[in-house]
Amino acid sequence: MKVVLHIDSDKERRLRLTLNNMKNLLAAVEGRPVEGVVVVNGPGAQQVTASMDMELSELVTRLAGQGIVFFVCKNSLAQFDIAPEVLHPAFKVTRAGILKLVELQRDGYAYVKP
Known part of the structure; x- marks a missing residue:
């Protein structure tokens, strides 16, 4: 099964929902x-720095340990003046x-935007 979850919101609850969706999928x-x-882009890029909520940070780390891959948009980092060095x-970092998202869908990944 191949799936890509997309977040472009600066709302913490949207990030939490997205990460929990991935966690629940792995369990199911x-x-x-x-x-x-x-894949995180737009205002969502503001949420994925090393200073993110500790519970969410730990969930990202656990999911990554289970093989989930995380990308953030380079353009969004520039737009919000976020240095790559401060990311979780x-x-x-992906070019765009x-x-x-388009490449992953072309490669057969199901697109989900919680």
């Missing part, structure tokens, strides 16, 4: 393989969040 598939990706360590 009962060990079947999941290629999971989370699980996040990789929209391009990453």
